[in-house]
Amino acid sequence: MVELSRAQDSEAGDGTTSVVVIAGALLEAAERLLQKGIHPTGISEAFQKAAVKAVEILSWSMAIPVDLNDKESLVKAAATSLNSKVVFQQSSLLAPLAVDAVLKITEPGREASCDLNDIKIIKQLGGTVEDTELIEGLVFTQKSCNVNGPKRIEKAKIGLIQFCISPPKTDMDHNVVVSDYAAMDRVLKEERAYILNIVKQIKKTGCNVLLVQKSILRDAISDLAIHFLDKIKVMVIKDVEREDIPFVCKTLGCRPIASLDHFTAENLVTAEHVEEVQTGASKFVKITGIQNPGRTVTVLVRGSNKLVLEEADRSLHDALCVIRCLVKQQALIAGGGAPEIELALKLSAYAQTLGGVDAYCIKAFASALEIIPSTLAENAGLNPIATVTELRNRHAQGAVTAGINVRKGTITNILEENVVQPLLVSTSCITLASETVRSILKIDDIVNTNQ
Numbered sequence: 001m002v003e004l005s006r007a008q009d010s011e012a013g014d015g016t017t018s019v020v021v022i023a024g025a026l027l028e029a030a031e032r033l034l035q036k037g038i039h040p041t042g043i044s045e046a047f048q049k050a051a052v053k054a055v056e057i058l059s060w061s062m063a064i065p066v067d068l069n070d071k072e073s074l075v076k077a078a079a080t081s082l083n084s085k086v087v088f089q090q091s092s093l094l095a096p097l098a099v100d101a102v103l104k105i106t107e108p109g110r111e112a113s114c115d116l117n118d119i120k121i122i123k124q125l126g127g128t129v130e131d132t133e134l135i136e137g138l139v140f141t142q143k144s145c146n147v148n149g150p151k152r153i154e155k156a157k158i159g160l161i162q163f164c165i166s167p168p169k170t171d172m173d174h175n176v177v178v179s180d181y182a183a184m185d186r187v188l189k190e191e192r193a194y195i196l197n198i199v200k201q202i203k204k205t206g207c208n209v210l211l212v213q214k215s216i217l218r219d220a221i222s223d224l225a226i227h228f229l230d231k232i233k234v235m236v237i238k239d240v241e242r243e244d245i246p247f248v249c250k251t252l253g254c255r256p257i258a259s260l261d262h263f264t265a266e267n268l269v270t271a272e273h274v275e276e277v278q279t280g281a282s283k284f285v286k287i288t289g290i291q292n293p294g295r296t297v298t299v300l301v302r303g304s305n306k307l308v309l310e311e312a313d314r315s316l317h318d319a320l321c322v323i324r325c326l327v328k329q330q331a332l333i334a335g336g337g338a339p340e341i342e343l344a345l346k347l348s349a350y351a352q353t354l355g356g357v358d359a360y361c362i363k364a365f366a367s368a369l370e371i372i373p374s375t376l377a378e379n380a381g382l383n384p385i386a387t388v389t390e391l392r393n394r395h396a397q398g399a400v401t402a403g404i405n406v407r408k409g410t411i412t413n414i415l416e417e418n419v420v421q422p423l424l425v426s427t428s429c430i431t432l433a434s435e436t437v438r439s440i441l442k443i444d445d446i447v448n449t450n451q
Contacts, residue, residue: 013321126280336403337373
């Protein structure tokens with residue numbers, strides 16, 4: 001079940017609870033069918049037919065096409081995913097922000113390749129959730145390591161380096177033995193000359209912002225190097241994590257510079273602004289106006305404490321996943337338990353056109369789907385039996401978009417309440433849940449390894 005939830009999160013990014021609930025209901029239905037003497041293979045094949053038919057019904061009967069240029073529909077879908085979160089009061093800010101972020105990384109004609117790894121979420125303590133912003137550029141949580149150097153640079157020339165600007169060290173098997181003050185003085189002079197040579201090379205290229213990758217072997221940049229770079233007005237951001245390098249390169253449209261020999265003006269990147277920003281007790285560096293940016297964005301999430309910050313991060317991730325679903329499969333369906341009830345009715349009608357074991361098993365599959373509106377009604381403090389019965393009657397009369405309105409405690413046209421969800425979330429839930437149940441049904445026996 002844990003793997004099932006993870007698979008749903010990977011595929012759709014939402015509906016992780018629903019998929020486990022549906023799988024549990026299908027397992028209960030399968031258990032009852034097994035007790036009646038129906039063979040597991042027959043149940044498995046019938047459940048597969050039901051799942052395929054369910055996806056077909058949702059795609060043809062309930063799906064509402066979405067135009068990616070219709071930002072209002074996308075915002076409604078993102079807002080629906082935020083309604084159940086702690087930060088739902090900020091949905092008017094977070095929903096449009098999520099839509100803008102996903103659309104900016106989506107390449108026209110290649111919507112299926114939309115990757116949320118191109119959206120970097122940075123959590124910064126201080127301020128409120130309302131201070132969360134979308135930045136078309138880069139944000140580094142560490143402050144610049146300059147002491148007297150610049151804190152803001154216009155028309156920046158940026159170099160991303162993977163070599164160290166610090167004195168070289170011997171390997172593990174060798175040591176440098178200094179026996180007198182003269183030898184110590186020679187060592188210090190050589191170190192100074194070594195670092196000064198690197199700094200002169202950097203100055204020659206016109207670089208004024210240096211991003212230094214974190215090193216595990218020695219200091220990425222020494223205090224003496226920072227002192228020299230301060231004098232030539234170069235801003236330094238050190239300890240850029242190795243796993244962040246691909247995102248930084250894609251955003252800047254560059255390659256990391258692995259050695260001093262390759263540190264040339266052609267390998268530098270131009271940006272309009274690089275500045276160190278103060279937020280409460282912390283600082284961060286922001287790079288904007290990149291000359292040839294990649295399709296990436298950064299979201300700076302703010303919060304007054306760690307709990308709010310973590311919740312805002314999770315909520316924003318869910319909203320981003322919802323929009324990614326809509327980009328991949330451009331269709332919406334009603335929420336509030338409406339799809340599950342509609343499927344239950346239409347699958348029951350479909351079962352009547354079949355015969356034998358398939359009809360009986362598909363009816364059981366249809367009944368199991370009613371667990372979603374039943375659970376939703378129970379969580380809303382309503383009578384689940386009465387609510388599901390009324391909902392079933394409304395759908396039988398043709399009200400396809402009738403769903404449970406949790407806020408009003410009644411059944412309403414859920415589309416008018418803007419309670420919508422991506423089609424991919426529902427189809428993925430049903431497909432993955434049925435596949436998991438079919439896999440479990442194929443298990444003949446369990447061998448206890450402790451014996």
